[in-house]
Amino acid sequence: MQTVITKYPLVTVYVHILGILISVSSGDSLNMQSKFSVLSFDANFTVAEQACQALGFDGLAILSTPEEYNYVLRLSADVRQHRGIWLALRFDEVLASPVWDDGTVPAPDMPWKREAIQPCGKLNTAGLLGMLPCDKLKYPACGNRKY
Numbered sequence: 001m002q003t004v005i006t007k008y009p010l011v012t013v014y015v016h017i018l019g020i021l022i023s024v025s026s027g028d029s030l031n032m033q034s035k036f037s038v039l040s041f042d043a044n045f046t047v048a049e050q051a052c053q054a055l056g057f058d059g060l061a062i063l064s065t066p067e068e069y070n071y072v073l074r075l076s077a078d079v080r081q082h083r084g085i086w087l088a089l090r091f092d093e094v095l096a097s098p099v100w101d102d103g104t105v106p107a108p109d110m111p112w113k114r115e116a117i118q119p120c121g122k123l124n125t126a127g128l129l130g131m132l133p134c135d136k137l138k139y140p141a142c143g144n145r146k147y
């Protein structure tokens with residue numbers, strides 16, 4: 001039994017829940033949305049990292065899971081048509097491997113463009129990881145690490 005008065009709040013709640021379900025099913029969970037952002041200006045690696053930190057992010061983005069990779073891939077689709085995005089990925093001389101800023105190595109199933117050993121990591125226009133000199137200009141992909 002419902003009155004006209006209570007109908008409208010119920011419709012609002014239903015639409016709100018539906019909206020969240022749609023955004024979750026398309027991959028844009030609230031967690032992902034607050035974890036990553038791609039900035040729309042190009043900068044070298046150092047300035048890109050500083051810009052992320054100035055905006056309150058921990059630094060550049062770490063992509064630890066297929067979900068995070070796919071989310072940032074879609075989030076950066078427009079800007080990656082022009083040039084790649086910087087990630088929190090650096091070449092570690094001791095490990096002789098690219099390493100994320102949290103100390104983990106990229107998952108073995110991450111897609112790579114093989115390039116010369118270089119200090120700074122990016123996601124290129126095709127969505128492949130690669131290493132290159134840190135003075136190149138790319139768009140910053142920012143990330144938060146602890147949730």
Ligand SMILES: *[C@@H]1O[C@H](CO)[C@@H](O)[C@H](O)[C@H]1NC(C)=O
Pocket residue numbers: 044045046047134135136
């Ligand atoms: C990045 O750009 C800043 C500002 O132009 C400059 O001071 C710095 O040396 C550059 N760093 C790299 C690694 O290119």
